[in-house]
Amino acid sequence: MGKKATAQAPLTPAVLHILLALSMEERHGYGIMKQVEADSEGKVKMGPGTLYGSMGRMMEAGLIRESGKRADPEMAGPRRIYYELTGAGRAALAAELDRYRGVVAVAEGRTAYGH
Amino acid sequence: MATDATGRRYRGWYAMLLRLYPQPFHDRFGEGMAQTFDDMCREHEHARRGLFGLVLSTFFETSMEIVRENANHMTELRKTLLRVALGALAFWMVPLVASQFVDDWHWGVGGFVFAYVLFFATGLAYALIARKMGAWAYKAGVGLALATGFVLGWGNMVHMSESDNPAYLVYFCVLAVGGAGAWVAQLKAPGMARALFAMAAMLAVIEVIAVALSLTSGEPSGLVRRIVVGHFVFVALFTASVCCSGMPAAESM
Numbered sequence: 537m538g539k540k541a542t543a544q545a546p547l548t549p550a551v552l553h554i555l556l557a558l559s560m561e562e563r564h565g566y567g568i569m570k571q572v573e574a575d576s577e578g579k580v581k582m583g584p585g586t587l588y589g590s591m592g593r594m595m596e597a598g599l600i601r602e603s604g605k606r607a608d609p610e611m612a613g614p615r616r617i618y619y620e621l622t623g624a625g626r627a628a629l630a631a632e633l634d635r636y637r638g639v640v641a642v643a644e645g646r647t648a649y650g651h
Numbered sequence: 652m653a654t655d656a657t658g659r660r661y662r663g664w665y666a667m668l669l670r671l672y673p674q675p676f677h678d679r680f681g682e683g684m685a686q687t688f689d690d691m692c693r694e695h696e697h698a699r700r701g702l703f704g705l706v707l708s709t710f711f712e713t714s715m716e717i718v719r720e721n722a723n724h725m726t727e728l729r730k731t732l733l734r735v736a737l738g739a740l741a742f743w744m745v746p747l748v749a750s751q752f753v754d755d756w757h758w759g760v761g762g763f764v765f766a767y768v769l770f771f772a773t774g775l776a777y778a779l780i781a782r783k784m785g786a787w788a789y790k791a792g793v794g795l796a797l798a799t800g801f802v803l804g805w806g807n808m809v810h811m812s813e814s815d816n817p818a819y820l821v822y823f824c825v826l827a828v829g830g831a832g833a834w835v836a837q838l839k840a841p842g843m844a845r846a847l848f849a850m851a852a853m854l855a856v857i858e859v860i861a862v863a864l865s866l867t868s869g870e871p872s873g874l875v876r877r878i879v880v881g882h883f884v885f886v887a888l889f890t891a892s893v894c895c896s897g898m899p900a901a902e903s904m
Binding site: 564565585586588591592613 | 680
């Protein structure tokens with residue numbers, strides 16, 4: 537992903553899953569990993585390297601940002617760094633979902649005509 | 652199931668592995684990644700599953716990403732060096748061309764080489780620092796300090812080209828102190844503020860000595876006034892840059 541993410545550019549699967557995981561609420565790294573796994577019904581499992589590498593590029597592109605450091609009420613241990621979507625991140629996610637809808641509509645149209 | 656000692660050992664090894672990331676990446680995400688690995692281990696331990704498989708796959712995945720991040724970092728660094736070198740060349744052309752048209756311009760080859768080094772070092776320092784931290788106050792403070800240091804170095808280079816007075820070398824010691832301080836501080840805000848303060852303090856001491864020497868040798872009052880004002884401006888600019896570059900450090904405390 538380049539430094540200037542455009543709303544039209546297709547997103548990588550990792551970036552799309554991270555944006556989806558953060559679309560409802562802000563989460564820390566492990567929370568994002570668990571949400572990605574839940575959203576994909578266990579099909580996508582992200583390691584810390586892939587997760588933070590993608591997040592680094594997303595932060596440079598202005599799609600997500602740190603929202604603070606605090607304790608997770610559901611988990612023991614020290615305070616964790618939370619991340620949230622930016623306006624550009626929400627726009628990129630909406631554009632990507634629109635793109636997927638368009639692809640699905642084309643595919644369904646062809647299937648209906650037996651192509 | 653892994654014992655506590657085994658789990659601690661794996662976490663320690665993972666923390667060591669994370670140090671292989673490029674420094675800016677490690678500074679930014681190292682703590683979060685170690686915490687995430689800790690959370691993954693804890694979940695496996697609660698589920699009474701062995702850690703070995705998790706550790707093996709996570710270490711492999713993280714190692715692959717370390718290679719990728721280092722490759723990206725080197726590419727970025729090469730691009731930055733090229734941009735700074737070309738930018739310095741563009742600025743360097745100004746004195747080079749101007750010297751062809753100004754009769755009193757007496758720089759030798761050494762002067763032009765020094766001018767290029769000054770342009771390149773200033774640009775590279777700012778590019779590296781700008782990558783290091785996004786806080787505008789820090790960037791502005793360091794930018795002001797670099798611009799002040801550049802003017803100080805440039806002015807003294809011109810004075811030295813016009814007279815052989817070795818006393819001007821003392822001002823390059825101020826720049827050397829700043830450079831050494833930035834190296835020790837690894838371009839981080841608290842250390843940079845201390846390095847800039849050291850430069851301001853050193854210039855203030857030089858000012859006192861220069862004024863004392865001028866007064867004892869019976870220099871005209873106009874020259875003494877110029878020395879006071881000239882040094883004061885530089886001390887004030889370095890002090891202002893200390894205030895700006897120290898702000899992020901104070902905010903994070």
